[in-house]
Each structure stands twice: as structure tokens, then as C-alpha cells.
Amino acid sequence: MEKKQQVVVIGGGPAGLAAAGQLQSFGLDVVLIEKQAQVGGHLNKWYKVFPDFTPAEEIVAHLKSQLGNTRVLTNTTVTAISGEAPDFSITTSSGEQIPAAAILIATGYKHFDARLKEEYGYGIYDNCITSVELDAMLKENKIRTLQGKIPKKIALAHCVGSRDEKVNNNYCSRVCCTNAVKLAIEIKEQLPESEIYCLYMDIRVFGRTYEELYRTSQEEFGIQFIRGRLSEASEKPDGSLVLRFEDTLTARPMRLSVDLLILMVGMEANTELAEIARLPLGCDRFYATLHGQYANNHSHREGIFLAGTATGPKAIMESITDGRSAAAAILSFLMQKAKGMEVKVPTLV
Amino acid sequence: MGKLIEELKQDIQYQHGMNACLNCGICTAVCPAAEVYDYSPREVMNICHQEDEEALIELLKSDKIWYCGQCFSCTPRCPRGNSAARVILALRRLSIRYGYFAESEKGRQQLFAKRVFGENLLKRGLTLLATNITPQNFPELGEFWEYYFEHMKEMREWWGVPMDLENSPGSHRIIPEKDMEELRAIYKATGALELMEAIEKGMEKKLGSKEEVEKYWQTWLETGDSRNYQLKKEKEEDK
Amino acid sequence: MKVARQNIHWENHQKHIPTVEEEGGRVWGCFRSCFLQSAAPYTEGIAYKILKNDLGIDLREAPGHTSCGAIGYHGDVTKLETQMVIAARNFSVAHYELGVDNLFSFCVTSFANYTEMIQLWQEDPQLREYTAKTLKETTGRDFWIPQVCGYPSVVHASDIFYANRHILAAKAKYSLKGIKAVDHIGCHYAKIFPGEVVGGCEFPRVLVGLLEAFGAEIVDYPERRHCCGMGFRNCAFPENRDYTASSVYKKLSSLKETHPDCDLILTNCPGCTVFLDAEQGTIKEVLGVEFNIPVMDYAQLTGLLLGYDPFKDCGFNAKVVPIEPLLDKIGIPYDKSKTPEERRRPF
Numbered sequence: 001m002e003k004k005q006q007v008v009v010i011g012g013g014p015a016g017l018a019a020a021g022q023l024q025s026f027g028l029d030v031v032l033i034e035k036q037a038q039v040g041g042h043l044n045k046w047y048k049v050f051p052d053f054t055p056a057e058e059i060v061a062h063l064k065s066q067l068g069n070t071r072v073l074t075n076t077t078v079t080a081i082s083g084e085a086p087d088f089s090i091t092t093s094s095g096e097q098i099p100a101a102a103i104l105i106a107t108g109y110k111h112f113d114a115r116l117k118e119e120y121g122y123g124i125y126d127n128c129i130t131s132v133e134l135d136a137m138l139k140e141n142k143i144r145t146l147q148g149k150i151p152k153k154i155a156l157a158h159c160v161g162s163r164d165e166k167v168n169n170n171y172c173s174r175v176c177c178t179n180a181v182k183l184a185i186e187i188k189e190q191l192p193e194s195e196i197y198c199l200y201m202d203i204r205v206f207g208r209t210y211e212e213l214y215r216t217s218q219e220e221f222g223i224q225f226i227r228g229r230l231s232e233a234s235e236k237p238d239g240s241l242v243l244r245f246e247d248t249l250t251a252r253p254m255r256l257s258v259d260l261l262i263l264m265v266g267m268e269a270n271t272e273l274a275e276i277a278r279l280p281l282g283c284d285r286f287y288a289t290l291h292g293q294y295a296n297n298h299s300h301r302e303g304i305f306l307a308g309t310a311t312g313p314k315a316i317m318e319s320i321t322d323g324r325s326a327a328a329a330i331l332s333f334l335m336q337k338a339k340g341m342e343v344k345v346p347t348l349v
Numbered sequence: 350m351g352k353l354i355e356e357l358k359q360d361i362q363y364q365h366g367m368n369a370c371l372n373c374g375i376c377t378a379v380c381p382a383a384e385v386y387d388y389s390p391r392e393v394m395n396i397c398h399q400e401d402e403e404a405l406i407e408l409l410k411s412d413k414i415w416y417c418g419q420c421f422s423c424t425p426r427c428p429r430g431n432s433a434a435r436v437i438l439a440l441r442r443l444s445i446r447y448g449y450f451a452e453s454e455k456g457r458q459q460l461f462a463k464r465v466f467g468e469n470l471l472k473r474g475l476t477l478l479a480t481n482i483t484p485q486n487f488p489e490l491g492e493f494w495e496y497y498f499e500h501m502k503e504m505r506e507w508w509g510v511p512m513d514l515e516n517s518p519g520s521h522r523i524i525p526e527k528d529m530e531e532l533r534a535i536y537k538a539t540g541a542l543e544l545m546e547a548i549e550k551g552m553e554k555k556l557g558s559k560e561e562v563e564k565y566w567q568t569w570l571e572t573g574d575s576r577n578y579q580l581k582k583e584k585e586e587d588k
Numbered sequence: 589m590k591v592a593r594q595n596i597h598w599e600n601h602q603k604h605i606p607t608v609e610e611e612g613g614r615v616w617g618c619f620r621s622c623f624l625q626s627a628a629p630y631t632e633g634i635a636y637k638i639l640k641n642d643l644g645i646d647l648r649e650a651p652g653h654t655s656c657g658a659i660g661y662h663g664d665v666t667k668l669e670t671q672m673v674i675a676a677r678n679f680s681v682a683h684y685e686l687g688v689d690n691l692f693s694f695c696v697t698s699f700a701n702y703t704e705m706i707q708l709w710q711e712d713p714q715l716r717e718y719t720a721k722t723l724k725e726t727t728g729r730d731f732w733i734p735q736v737c738g739y740p741s742v743v744h745a746s747d748i749f750y751a752n753r754h755i756l757a758a759k760a761k762y763s764l765k766g767i768k769a770v771d772h773i774g775c776h777y778a779k780i781f782p783g784e785v786v787g788g789c790e791f792p793r794v795l796v797g798l799l800e801a802f803g804a805e806i807v808d809y810p811e812r813r814h815c816c817g818m819g820f821r822n823c824a825f826p827e828n829r830d831y832t833a834s835s836v837y838k839k840l841s842s843l844k845e846t847h848p849d850c851d852l853i854l855t856n857c858p859g860c861t862v863f864l865d866a867e868q869g870t871i872k873e874v875l876g877v878e879f880n881i882p883v884m885d886y887a888q889l890t891g892l893l894l895g896y897d898p899f900k901d902c903g904f905n906a907k908v909v910p911i912e913p914l915l916d917k918i919g920i921p922y923d924k925s926k927t928p929e930e931r932r933r934p935f
Binding site: 361362379381382384385386415418419420421422424425438441442445455458459461462463465466467470474475476477478479481482486487488489490491493494496497500503504505507508509510512515516517518520521522524525527528529531532534535536537538539540541544545548569573574575576 | 825
Binding site: 119159163164165166201227228229230231232244245246247248251252253254 | 371372373374375376377378379380383384389391392425426427428429430
């Protein structure tokens, strides 16, 4: 390449950070735009990450250390994208115009709003919390009920806002099962006296060593897995909750009283840039990729790439890999453009 | 695919009530029938989903499909938009059409449903009549209900809801004959009469004769419990 | 524990029910309930008095309106096709003979049944065509779909009370201040078409809104959403009624455990109104457990608070659970010179 080319990465979560680090290592100028005050994305909220309990801070620190000369703009959003590849111009919330030969959208996801599952009483009952709130408690080593008591019985309800046509999310959020297993172990470590129940429909622990984590949770930590999806929760005057579900292995309806209910909230698309970037969405409302098999980092617009959970639920490790994969796709695109070659974008033949 | 499976799949209630089932148990969790009977709506959905003719016939002959109280508690939460209560409606009609209902104790109760709800409608245009709510059949309504029942006409007038008025929009009214004729024509044209007839025929076939059906009916009228009627087979076993 | 009615999403899926101060809220066509007419006729009686005298509604009903037949539908002696044509006939009579566009029913099962038919016709032109054709052939009548505020639908009588709750509360002689109450919503009001429910099916507002307007404190309990156990063929035949009694027992035990001081259960379903009360007698007899929680429907409660006679107008003389302790607590007068039996037995 004769002239240094600039790539703009939008979103500073694991995918965006990994991509930026990789792109600058290729010798490209990289601008990373993050709307929050700090990069790291959802990782900043997490305690430890499955399957190996790596502290989330460690992952952020590592990814940040790879950023090199990347120009990082925090507290900044993108308000307009004009032009076409390789001559995009990005307008930011601070009014700056940034030229870009290619754009990577790594804007992540939003958590499902658990209040929509009214039957679980989130936002109504004192001791119904989300997995996000539990992580904050774990971080402080202070798992308590709203009444300030140490919970004895704790249930984790899987598939909240996932695989549920009633909330228009038919897809599986993929990570919640393994996350629930990890959380259950962490609770047990902090509160060895507690009894922990996972209410699941299917256990989808899909990654390397995830199954071992699941097995460990049963063998070493005595986590109870009950095959039945939570149907409803109700509150008792002492703040404890009555859960109703079917134990589908014995085909009997059950009631279980717990002190704390944790809703494993799924992922929903964050498509704030869909209009600005003129990108189509899939039926799951995440960004559509050019091809589901062999062009997963390509959007439907030339020069605009996608990475991480912008294209569907992913684990941290997958988002990092996906960010780096996008970086490679961007480099390949720019090299071909620079040589004046017809860009070999994978297309539907 | 079997004939009954085909027929079931033609039923609009089945089509609307059954998408693929996740087997998550959200329905059974809140089913009042599952609390008191050996019953799980999820299992019923599963049996249907197998599309196995023999398994379906066994289901249609069993008590299971008659346990459902039609409250639809299973319906609003199903993550696949299924409704077990709606599937039950389809299964029960299929069971009646083929006479399988008469094979189970709960199924045979359809004779009362037909002779009470069904015939009330055809005679009076109401599914229930004031005279059906007898203190004998509804002892839980208590002693004041007994008093009411003895003074039904006066009590209703006292409450300001006089009964059995003609040419009136009032409570428990006598619906004009021309309207009743329209109602009966609808019942005939839409196949409800045929369904009711299938109940009588199915019972006759199972119990052996019309006389036996009347004995079964009388037993229920007199004792309020159809289990006091002994099936032929049960009688022979007793001997 | 917070009052569990803070759900945020219900307003997003609300139907509009016109009040008597709005266009379309002063004239209503209505359908009676088979169950109420035979097992609790006084509830429709007091509802009529309130709707006509206190809200000034022009209620229109034809002698030729028949039952919707839904007890036969859920009791498995009629078919979907039958239900569609019967519904269409009743709608046609209301529109062409009585000139009404908006209709309500006193029965929640009729409400669900009519809603089901209207939605089927909207979704499936073939079913609509079948219904119109069969209606014409069997009765000579013309097909018509009722509308409330321009939306193809019918509502339930409790919806009208809810819509006019502030007008009713302003007229009330007595208040529910200091009274703890909980609602029990009919399954067929809430669970078949949650989108047609005031407040949605998990934390419905329809009765809670009415109770709050009258000043009551709302409580909640774990089995609130559990069915009362009416269950059609289950309550209809004595040999199945253990289903009903055990459902009531489950609910009321949970309520007693959670809020032993709850003063009343308010219902909007004919079946619940009767069985939640009646089975308390069975439970007392069989298990020796006394709940003594008054159960009444929205019209009976409104009648009491508007100053109607508890017995002659509101029909509390046919209930199992005595109403007098609650009347005393609210401060509603009744003839104390008579014995409970005398008050209940006028002849």
C-alpha cells in the first residue's frame, strides 16, 4: 500500500477492541469510536468470564494493550456516514469529520428488558433480579436479598427473553446457559450454604470445555438442574418468591420457594446505526450479513463490515475472534482496492 | 399417515393450537388439571406431535383428554404460541365422532353434557337453566340456596330479575319461537346436531342398548354420580 | 412488598372503552350470561340497575338474543362453525334490530367466544364467508361485525365499570378506605386474548382500577392467577367437583397465608363469583378449615358502595360466606333487628 489508509471502528467492546488492535498491527490508521466514557463494553460490568473464570478486567486490559496507535474517541457517537467505499466520511457527535476507507460496526447488543416478561415480576418483586445485577453483586462479594439477608435458596431461570415468540425473540441467545452454570458456581463459592437451582429447557453449553464446566457444577458444586422452564413467579410477604414450573422429567407441576430469583436475560440487537449506515437487518433484528456461511463479516454495503454481537449473540471469546476475522477481511478489501483491483467480495453466486 | 391424524390436522383448532412443541412445561406448570389429575398438557401435545395413529387412538380412548377444564391458563405464556386447551377441543370432537369417548369414564360424561348443555340450548336457547342448579347437585351452594330454590320465582322477582318472561329481554327469558327455530337451523347446518347424535350413538354402542344408556342417565340423575352405574364388563368381573 | 401493580407495559396494549361522557359510551347492546341467569341472577340485576340508573346507559337487548353457546363449545357439544354462526346471528340482531354498534357481555366466556369469532373472521376471509353464507341460509339475516370505538371487538361488562370507575366512585356513598382487597380475574377474560384485557393478563387493571377508585388497598398473593377451578365439565358434574374444591382450597390457603387480613375477593367471571364462595362451604365441611372471605362481583361491590340494599338489590342472601362483617367494616347499614336468616329469607 502506498498511502496509509484509515479504518473507523465503531464500538469499543471486545470485538471492536480486538479488531482495532489487529488493524493497527497491519499498519493501518485506526480510529475507535466508543459512546461510553470507557472502552470495554459489557465486559466492564462483568465479574469473571466463562469457561475459565478469567477476570473481565484482565480481558479488557489485554485488548487495550494491543491498541497501539489507535486513536480512541470516547463519549462519542456517529451521527452520519456519507460517501461510498473507499471514501467514506463519518460525522461524530462532536462535529468532527473523519475520513474512512472502510468501516467496522461492532456496536454489540442490548440486554432483554426483563419487565416484558410480566409473569416473572421483574421490577415488581423485590428479589427478582437479572443476571447483570447478579454479576455486580458477585463483583462486590455481596449477594443479598433486598431485605439485606443472605439468600439460602437461589434459582436461575434460563431463556428469559430468548426462544420465546411471546416477546418476539425466537432465537437462542447462546451464552446464557453457560453463563448460568458459571454464575451458579460463583454463587456457591461465595455462599457455600446456598442451594442453587437452574430451571432450564435445554442446556446449550456449546464451546470448548463448556461441557466440563457444566459437569463440574453438578459434581463438585451440587447445582441442581431442573428440566422445566419457569412459568410464573409470585411474591410472599417476606420477599421470597414462589416459582411455578413443570419438572418435565416426571411430568409433574412443581412449586419452589426461593429467596432470590435470577433471570438469565438474553441478548437483543443494538441497531442504532441501521439507518445511518443504511444496513438491512435479519429476521432476528440483528444486522444482516452478506452470507451466513462465508461472508459473516461483510455487510450488504461495500466497505462496511460487521463484527461481534452486532450480528447475533456471541460469547466473549467468539467476539474477540470475530473482531480479528473482520480485521483480516478489511485488510484484504483495502489491499485489493489499493491495487485498483476488482474487489473479490464473496457474493451469492 | 393415519386417517385420524389426517383428520386431526384438518381441524382448525388443531392448526391454531399446535405449532412445534419445545417441551418446556410452561403450560403444565400452571394447569389446574395437572394439579389434581395424572395429567400434563405438555404430554398431550407430545402425543399429538408424534403423529402415530395408534398412540392417538389410545389418547382418544383415555380419560386424559377430558381432564382439561378449558381455562386456557396454558395459552398466554407458551413460547411457541401453542394452546393445549385448543388442541383439546379438537381431540374431544375427534374422540366423539369415532365413539372413542365412550371408552373412558370421564368421556362417558359427555352424555350429561349433551343432555344438559346441548338440549337446553335446543329447547330454551340457554346452555344452563335455573332448574339445573339444584341443591342436590350443588350442595356447596348451601342452605340459603335451598331456600332460594324453593322460592325461585318470588326470590327472582324480589331481586328485580323476574324469570321466564315472554317477549322480553329479561333474565332467563322465554326466547320467541321464531328465534329458536333460527337457532336450531344453525345447529343443524353447522354439524352440532350431528356431534350430539354421535354422543348418543357412541354411548349406545358402548353400553349395549338404548335402555342401558337410559339406565346410565337415570343413575346419574338419581345419585349425581355416574360411577354408580356398572358397565357390563365390570359386572361380569364382579361375578 | 410493593403493591404488585406497577407493571409498565400494559398501557401499550390497551383497548379503548368509551365512558358515558364519550361518544359511543352511552348506548350499549348487551348479552346475558347463562351461568349468571341460572346460578346468580341477582348479579345481572344489580349490574343493570347501576348501568341504567347510575350511569344512564341506554342498554339494548333483544328478546331473540340467544346464548352464545360457549358452555356447549367448551363442554364439547357444539363446533367452531356453530359458534361462529350463533355469534353472527346475535351480532346481526343487535345491529339491524336494535341499532347498536358496540356490545358487551356479562359472561367472560361469551366475551372470549365473541372475541375469538371476530378475530377468526378478521384473519381468515374463508371463515367469514362461510359464516355470512350460513347465517343467510339458516336465518335470512345479514352478517355484521360489532365495533367498539371503530375497532372490531366486543367488551366485557366489567370493562364498562372500569371505564366509568371515577364517575361511579364520585357517586359512591361509602368508601373502601381501610379495606384490603384482591382481584380474581376470570380466565376467559384474561388468558385467551391477553391483548384485549385491561392491564394485560398477568397484572390486570380492570378490577384493581375499580377497587382503587373506591379507595381499597390492593394486596397480592402467590396463587392469584390460578384458575378458580370452575372448569366447565369439572364443576358441572358433581363427581368431578373435587377439581373445583381443590383449586379453591389452593387459592384461598395461599391468600390466608399471605394476607390473613384480606377483606374481600372481587371477581368479574360468573363461575368464579359462585364457586370461590360456594366451595368455602365444602372446605369447611370436609376439612374443617374456615376461610370466610367474601367473594363478590364488580357489580355487587359497586352496588353496595352506591347505597343499594345488600340483600334485595345486591343479592347477598344467596351466598355461603356471610357478608355482614364486611358491611360493618365498611359502615354499610342493614336491618340489625332481623336475624341473618330473616334478612336472607324474605318470604
